[in-house]
Amino acid sequence: MATLSKPKRHIGFAELVCQTNFSFLHGASHPQEMVRQAYFLQYKAIAITDECSMAGIVRAYAEISQHHLPIKMIVGSKFVFDGNTIVLLCPNKLAYSECCRIITNARRRANKGEYELSEWDLKSIKHCLCIWLPCGNESKDQDWARWLIKHYSGRVWLGIKRWLTANEYEYISHCETLAEHFHLEIVATSCALMHDPNRQALQHCQHAIREGKLIKELGRHALSNKEACLRPLNKLANLYPTEWLDNSVLVAKLCTFDLSELAYQYPAEILPSKYTPSEYLRILVEQGIQERFPNGVSQGIRDIIEKELKLIHEQAYEYFFLTIYDVVQFAKSKHILYQGRGSAANSIVCYCLEITAVDPRQISVLFERFISKERNEPPDIDVDFEHERREEVIQYIYAKYGRERTAIAATVVCYRFKSALREVGKVLGVNTTDLDYFIKNVNRRDRDLSWQSQLSELGIDPDSQSGKHFIHLVEQLIGFPRHLSQHVGGFVISAGPLYEMVPIENASMQDRTVIQWDKDDLETLKLLKVDVLALGMLTAIRKSFSLIKQYYQHDYNIPFITALPDDPQVFKQIQKADTVGVFQIESRAQMSMLPRLKPKKYYDLVVQIAIVRPGPIQGDMVHPYLRRRDGKEHVEYPSPEVQKILERTMGVPIFQEQVIQLAMVAAGFTGGEADGLRRAMASWKKNGDLYKFKQKLTDGMTQRGYSHDYAMRLFEQICGFGEYGFPESHSASFAVLAYVSAWLKHYYPEAFYVGLLNSLPMGFYSASQIIQDAKQHHVKVLGFCVNKSNYDHSLQRSMPSIKSATELEDNTGLSIRMGLRLIKGLKSESINTVVKYRPVGGYQSIDQIRQLAIPSPCLQALASANAFSSMADNRYQARWELMDSVMELPLFAQHTSANDSYAKQPSLFDNLVEDYASTGLSIDLHPIALLSQANLLPKFYLANTLATVPHQTLVSVVGVVTGKQSPGTAAGVTFITLEDHTGNINVVVWQSSAREQKKAYMNAKILQIKGILERGDGDVIHIIAGRLIDQTHLLAQLDTKTREFR
Amino acid sequence: MxxxxxxxxxxxxxPNLQLNIQQVHAEHLSAGDKHREIDESPAQIIYHPKLNQVLQLNAQAQKLGIKKGMGLASASIICSHLVVSEYKETxxxxxxxxxxxxxxxxxxxxxxxxxxxxxxxxxxxxxxxxxxxxxxxxxxxxxxxxxxxxxxxxxxxxxxxxxxxxxxxxxxxxxxxxxxxxxxxxxxxxxxxxxxxxxxxxxxxxxxxxxxxxxxxxxxxxxxxxxxxxxxxxxRGESAAKLRFYQPPQRYEHYLELLYDLEITARLLPVIGKCLDTLEAYLLVRNGLALSINITLFQREHEPITQVINSALPIYKSAHWLDIIALRFEHLALSSGVYGITIRCDKIEQADGCESDFFSEKSTHVAAMTLLSRLKAKLGEQQVKLMQYHDDYRPECCTQLFTKTINKQQKNNNLNKPHFLDRPGFLLRVPIPLNTKVSIIDGPERIASGWWDNHEVQRDYFLAQSHQGQQMWIFRTIDDNWFVHGYFI
The missing domain is CATH 3.30.70.270 (Reverse transcriptase/Diguanylate cyclase domain)
Incomplete structure (x- = not known):
């Protein structure tokens, strides 16, 4: 005992037990902070030993590698079993695999977020080193010591932590006795939960969140002091005998495992045994060339293919391409539409492998632009599948590789502003109502006022002690991981059992498992993942193709349409912003840009999709691009290198790849730094890492002769890219789908609208808006009918109602028949029953349908949608008949109801209200048309008449509010979309107008705007709102749904 | 019926009861401010958090466009200085x-x-x-x-x-x-x-x-x-609803007019005793007990004096009440002669059945409670404080004083308190500087806690022994000052 108080000489130490914030709500420091601090304190090594988890190790490893920190990292994990704590350390790869295996077992047995270790798990460990932390119970510890000696002979040490707690000496002497009795060596440890003592408050806060208590209620269950942190060596020398500290270094020396040893092996079954990967890939590419280029390839394309194959071979990415090829071949065989995108997807190799439909002849593909040895990025290929059929692809992957060898990557769900504020507030005892009030009133988009300042405006005193604690803890907690979730579709597939490489745990979704690493971790370790994503537009396109085949006998596919020359008719439609339902270019912002950008060819669409994004807008890159494109501004390049990068976008950086290349060329970033920048861009909202690059970027650029202003704008744009950053490689693929959907809309509008409606919910518009658009394109829409409608919306041939010669030409005789799926409250089983038992001549009475034993609410829903119109005078009559519960009794089942007439008849207004209530849309009626017919509205312009109104005219418009957007890129401006029966009207409301007329601004469903008509570039019409008049009272019960975006 | x-x-x-009550309260508070006009009153709403709906709102809020049924976010966007109170049905x-x-x-x-x-x-x-x-x-x-x-x-x-x-x-x-x-x-x-x-x-x-x-x-x-x-x-008037009529709560109130004015409190006691007999009879008939009674003494030339007399245990016997009242009246000075007495008991509790056996600690509890009642009557409600264990590392925060009668849950908390072997039996209210030489036996126990309530401490505690053999609990502060905080008995 006396040895403890002797002063110590300076010695080495390795922290062998350390929990980061990936031991959720226990550890109070990031893994990166832990290793940085251990290096700063001159530790010999640090073990990252999160509880039954390996989730934090890659981040710690990345920190050490990126900054070349001269400190050893040991991989391990802590487990609590039967009241005892043991820490397993991995001295080599075998031990690491063992550890991952038992973590997987323990996690898979328990619910998400928990683990259940068994004695067998611990017995099966043959290579890991064990640090045992006794519990203090005499008999229990003796039993455990014996067990460990038996199973971990020569690999077990007794760990002693000194947190300076009460009665600590008693515990230490108990441990010393155990060590002596069982001949165990003692190692010193701090069992660190924090990298710095100042994190104690945050640790208390997390502890209270975990327990669901107030911090002040934790009492003696909380940490009593700040000792559970990484402590300086001189302090440790005062606390522990030298021998114990030396032992920690000896144990660390035994651990030689490094995460870089994890070599990834792709499953061998995708490769026929007689070929090497390169040979097989070449064979497939050559086959693809025959298919894709039936007339042979030009020398230029052949050169690129050879260059790409060489690069793939050099980087050993063949398996990756072959795996994706295998997945898309499955999709193709099942007629599931798909489209590849991403850094490597738009290569000619991928085009030949049918991974993507981006025709290299339409875009000057530079494979190096997408995959670069210099940048050392892993290849990125995301494959989108039809959203309704992606599960089939996932099941194929599981079936082919087995659940042992494949799992989905994790997404680390972190505390964001709202969740951090709510949780910290709760444990500090702030009233829940107040927290709701703060959360609802803090505008995170306000760039002038930080959330901290906004909180003080809302009543938190930032100078008071409690206010300081509150703000400081929220700041610290933001970015802390909270739990692991499932990535949208990133699969990791391996040759051997995956759990030997990374632990696997249960996801909240049934039968889904996730690995403990996210996509950044996988990138760090150069492990490849295959992204299997879902995209609604692909479903819509496939459904349209099927209808075209059925009704027009044309068998189209995406490559066929993209291989056609750019169609001026289609681009004319796009230039007019007639793009409701068209992929990616249907939003209000995109639409207002289309007439200005006037896309004429495929690559224009690639730019169009990328340019209307927060990145280019925030970086003020949009207007220069438009001016230069229109020839109003001369294009100048600061240097030939920059010219090479920016030439294709008129000297304006629009794509993420350009920004990264600029950082390398103009600011002198190394490949590694550029990769770091790319990652920081992807997650800067989470952790704000991007600011670390600001100085380097601006300094680098000014040193190379670029103006400070240019550098600042570039940095602004990098910030804007944030999580919405759009790479050219993705834009190129999206542009294909945008073009295909626009082409379908132009040539086969009926099939296009039906495909779209049957794929909802997706995209930007509601069924009501799509129907309005269809009607404006003279597509006939027929209502819901139990005798004619199916589950889905469908096409029906009908005799054209000829009105004019032009209409005769256009009319194909096809109409859209609304499907019963759109009726609210109607279950799919009931729809199927109605359709299945429908007699050839149709149902003759409501009672006939009642006898199908369809639940009453479903029948009511059919009546509401006027689906009984073929057998009842009106929907009131139908509902009145259905309300009679006597007819539901078995005794009356065979009887038809007496002629129970109901005199009341719905008015047009009643029908409109009922239409909206039951289906969210009205086919025959529009509120504005009705109000106008009833002379209830003041004089106003219809949407289709605005085109003839001169610029700067004072106008009055009225419409149903269908959209309200306040994008972060437009400071304080709200864009309101009004809809009347002739089209949409774009209204701009300045913040001051909105503030002054809050009542109408906030609540109006039918809004009258008096304002100035402004006609911008490309004849884009906006109404700048002056007065906002709420006219909702005119149709008080109209249940229109407004989409609101903040 | x-x-x-x-x-x-x-x-x-x-429809606006809670809002109206709050408005009345606010008016009372600002009654002195004559310059304040009604228009200045802020927009105020009563909000139901679970329904996320505005339930009640004042005229100012209505004027701004806030409506019943609106969500808090919409309401607060319309008016950023909205006064929000949570709806409480009670x-x-x-x-x-x-x-x-x-x-x-x-x-x-x-x-x-x-x-x-x-x-x-x-x-x-x-x-x-x-x-x-x-x-x-x-x-x-x-x-x-x-x-x-x-x-x-x-x-x-x-x-x-x-x-x-x-x-x-x-x-x-x-x-x-x-x-x-x-x-x-x-x-x-x-x-x-x-x-x-x-x-x-x-x-x-x-x-x-x-x-x-x-x-x-x-x-x-x-x-x-x-x-x-x-x-x-x-x-349609074709049938009628079944309703339950309101019954006013039971309350005892008795007024006694004295035949002549009494100026000495001690002389009042027999008269009060008579009144209390009627209270006892009232309670007995109803099988009731009282925890608190109000006595109002009407003085001939001054304002009446009202005394609230509490008992730690619910009781009904007039003699017990009189004992407590006698203690309280020891310090009561009358300004002028008393001509009438009112005794009121607002809340009557039902007497429980036999809830303990011979071996329970009830008798000890009754004695303790009786003592408490007497002490409170004698010294005043605020002068008698009870002690309660509070779970905290900081020694000075481990005990809390409170005046209200202890409830069952608190009692259980007290019973379940941990037994600290490492804490001294006698803790000094204020630590005193350590002036004698001591030898350290055990320690340190480092306590660095309490950041959340602005009473952060950072100390190293040691078990020490003086030359006289006295074991004491001493601590060292961060600036290396030493204090004695307690003694081991």
Missing amino acids: QFDTSSLWIYLYL IAIQALQELANQLYLVTSDIVIDEPSGLFLRAQNMLRLYGGLAQYWQVIMEVISKQSYDVYYASAYSVNVAKLIAKHEQHYVVDNKKLIHKKLQECSLLLTDIDKKDIEKLQRIGIKSIADLFEQPLSAFASRVSKFSLQIMSEL
């Missing part, structure tokens, strides 16, 4: 009970319709007051004393009266035709008919009571729920 449909009922609808119910209590003095049959209305049966009071107008005038006098927003209506059915009142009417008449006409104007939405049935009815075009009456009641028999049918029938 069921009533015939010929009785005239009045419904008082008080406030409204308590206010209704108080109002019923006051009305009970002038009308007999009252039914509380929680959380925002009162039914008054006017019919059987008309003869007493000589007509509806006179009766209503008396009722209004009582109501107008409160600054509540109130709507009211009369009808020959409780549901009709309620519906018309909720239609935001002020309509008290006894003419059946007029009432029926008014009823027909009302919206179906305000009735108590099932929400689902209302929706069904609206979807066949029945939106008002007039529309409802167009169809015979029998047509709805197989089309709506039994409950809705009952309401419809009541609205």
